[in-house]
Amino acid sequence: MSISLFDLGLVAAVYVFVILVIAVSELLRKRLNLGAYTTRRAIHLLAGDAILSIPFFSNVVYPLLLPIGMGLMTGLSLATRKESFLTQTMVDEKRYSRVHAYGPVFYIISIGVLLLAFWSQKPIVMAATMIMAWGDGAASAITPSLRKRHVHPFSDKSLEGSTMMFVFAFLGALVSYLIATSTGIIYASYGSVMMLCALGAFVGTVAEALTLGPIRPFDNFTVPFASALVLYLATPFAL
Numbered sequence: 001m002s003i004s005l006f007d008l009g010l011v012a013a014v015y016v017f018v019i020l021v022i023a024v025s026e027l028l029r030k031r032l033n034l035g036a037y038t039t040r041r042a043i044h045l046l047a048g049d050a051i052l053s054i055p056f057f058s059n060v061v062y063p064l065l066l067p068i069g070m071g072l073m074t075g076l077s078l079a080t081r082k083e084s085f086l087t088q089t090m091v092d093e094k095r096y097s098r099v100h101a102y103g104p105v106f107y108i109i110s111i112g113v114l115l116l117a118f119w120s121q122k123p124i125v126m127a128a129t130m131i132m133a134w135g136d137g138a139a140s141a142i143t144p145s146l147r148k149r150h151v152h153p154f155s156d157k158s159l160e161g162s163t164m165m166f167v168f169a170f171l172g173a174l175v176s177y178l179i180a181t182s183t184g185i186i187y188a189s190y191g192s193v194m195m196l197c198a199l200g201a202f203v204g205t206v207a208e209a210l211t212l213g214p215i216r217p218f219d220n221f222t223v224p225f226a227s228a229l230v231l232y233l234a235t236p237f238a239l
């Protein structure tokens with residue numbers, strides 16, 4: 001494989017975007033006295049958008065440099081317990097357990113796994129990541145501010161949170177498929193796209209609601225992997 005300067009430039013641009021998201025979140029955290037929970041949700045929502053760049057990469061090796069590099073930086077920061085802008089912005093030790101604090105690392109690992117498993121079907125990688133980024137991110141960010149919540153009978157998660165999760169997961173998947181069709185990596189009717197987005201969002205929402213007890217910190221695995229699997233199974237029938 002010959003080295004592509006365009007791909008390397010795109011990798012650098014995505015790194016700049018993600019680091020800017022984290023840096024701006026840290027700046028706002030300090031200026032506005034925000035909690036790490038708030039900035040963690042903002043990063044969850046925005047950093048995942050970088051996955052929308054993958055239709056422009058020529059080989060999976062290049063986008064894999066992103067989760068590998070970000071995963072190493074984040075993992076080392078958390079493991080060494082050093083006060084870096086990464087840990088200050090993304091780790092809320094008052095709210096999360098030690099395992100849950102590693103959520104950003106799980107988030108990054110899941111993107112790497114999706115890239116390797118579904119590179120030949122890039123829209124699935126994009127949609128599953130955006131379902132996790134927008135769906136889970138928006139639900140966690142918005143739901144706590146609601147005055148009334150109807151809690152599920154089997155957990156402390158709420159119907160309102162699951163509804164929010166589904167709506168934003170659907171929108172995230174829709175953006176992914178619209179970009180995929182506009183760049184020509186797939187050809188699909190509007191109806192097929194809507195069906196796939198709704199199905200992926202629904203399964204992701206159910207996976208998030210059922211990620212309870214000892215596996216609760218691992219929703220960054222269960223949500224995208226469940227969504228990706230159902231999209232993979234449904235794609236031959238929809239497209």
